[in-house]
Amino acid sequence: MLAAIDLFDREIAAVACTLPDYALFQGLPGAGLQLAPRLLAAFGELRDRSHGAGELQKYSGIAPVTERSGKKSWVHWRWQCPKFRRQTFVEWASQTIDRSFWPAPTTRSSVRGAVLIRQACGPRRSSGSASCTAAGRPALRTTRPPTSTP
Template identity: 45%
Template sequence: MKNVSPSLLRQALTNDPALVESSIITLQALTLGLRAVHTAIARFDREIARTFIQHPDASLFAALPGSGTVYSARLLAAFGSRRERFESAEALLNFCGIAPVLKRSGQTTIVHRRYARPLLLHQSFIEYANESIRHSLWARAFYQMHKSAQKSHWVIIRALAYKWIRILFRCGRSAPLTTNFATSNHFKKAAPPYSNTLPNPTPKLFE
């Protein structure tokens, strides 16, 4: 493209009326379709926001660092409204595919990621863990510690998602819900020793 003159680029590819007119009609039809999709997305966003704010667990997920309007709703939906659905954090970790698969045979041990998993659920936790590095001092310390140990990016992100699920599961089981992660015993139990690498006290740890 570097050798193509500007005048040549401005020339029409074709002047054939049949091709030009049919292309115009196609473009107009696509534009109408895109407008309808845009309207539907806006309606979905409003309904998701309305439903989220009415949920009793909304404050927990809204308090997560960097969760915003997107991840807070996705993570709440991932945990669901029935807390008894998963008896333990490990049950949720296995279901969503964050927990690795461990295979042992004699003297051999193989660890690999879980391939059978609900993709959107798995993706929600992975994407949030990746985003949390930008907003959470603890998550950043976790990432840097493992990065210095020569771990690859996505291996660390999966491990971080694993930690976030354990933290959220513990906080979600408390009554009332715990939103002050920095001083929460649930956080301290689920996230050692990385919390020890942060300044003390840490009242704004997850802002």
């Protein structure tokens, strides 16, 4: 099985280098040898089919979907979409965090905030719907880490 995967990887690398747009996708931050061919396949050759980035995001399942009911509102991604295409964009986005100048500070700040919320609220419940107040602790309203004074 591993030999077959290795064979596929070699064939993909050989064919991808011959495609005209491969250099464009290989030059993207974090694309590398594994994600550049996947991104090239995800965008496809007929790029005039989508009329903008928003349409491609919706089709790929990475565009946010907001649902509202009464006073509640929640955001999720699309469930009915090509899963491998969505996974390609998600993996590429995670690879760009350390390689681009703007997402790294934002991500570090968000991760610190999430850690603080987890520390204040305790572990997540299996249903994912338990809140801090339901766990018997006051809700933490800020996602900023506390600043220490020297």
